Amino acid sequence: MVYQCSLSPEIQKIAKDELHEDPERIQKDIEYIREWLQKQPHITARTDDWTILRFLRGCKFSLERTKLKLDMFYTCKNLTPEWYANRDPLHPKSKEILQLGIFLPLPGYDKLGRKVVVIRAGLHDPNTTSMDEVFKATHMISDLLSEEDFQHSVTGISQVIDLAGVTASHSLQMTPALVKKAMTIWQEGYPIRQKAIHYINTPSFFQAVYVHGNNMESLYEHVPKSILPKEYGGSNGTVQDIVDYWCENVNKNRKWLLEDEKYKVDESKRPGKPKTSSELFGIEGSFRKLDVD
16 A cells, blocks of 8 residues: 555645655655565564554654664564563453553644643552553553554654652552663654653652643643643543543454564574563663653
8 A cells, every 4th residue: 555645734844854754755765664574584564654654754764774673663572472462452451451541642732743642650550450561551552543643653742641649669660670671662662753751740859851740830831731631721521531532442453453463573583693582671781861852
């Protein structure tokens, strides 16, 4: 299927200016990456135009960077079965987490055209739910968002991390090994452009970029009320409306999620040295700061 651009002229200009996207070269670049993927004995990949294009955009149309990121994406899927295997939204634990509404991409975009995602980190019970179970469920939503939303592959996402209800038990679940794994997968595997991170309802000791504490007016300077749900002082429906939408969407796409497990790397077929979990996710050395594009 040949890619047909449906983006507004304004978003197309961003793609050209920031990502070096050339409409006359898009199809040629897609074909080049598709042919490369088909020659890799160890990678079973999606090779449709849209999947390849969003990786090209995430790498600002550097063909070599795109090849590296695609290899890393499918490698991470293989080495992290606790997140990517048996992704069934009807599984009781996944269903429970999805209904909590921990990870919520909001309808529409902010004033810069970015997708806004609210992450409510304190909703699950750390005594009965592991972070691997949380990440498995929330990645169902994030992967469907990447599949269905064309615009944010150009404009990126802005995260609003709500720390209301976060306890010491929640914090202890974020072990150095888990943090390293998550940062490696998101930064080196996914083509998503992370543009901003805002923290709200933060403890007094918490310090990071864009910390708004309980000052919602400060948040509104960056994320307009028209994007936020009513519970956050906005006018974009209710949190429950958005939770219901995403629960329905993952259920509707259950077949896609289950089928997606087959797209990954087979290390026994990789030319050269196979990659391992300890090589990719080992915690030796210093942590790198999360990149914001």
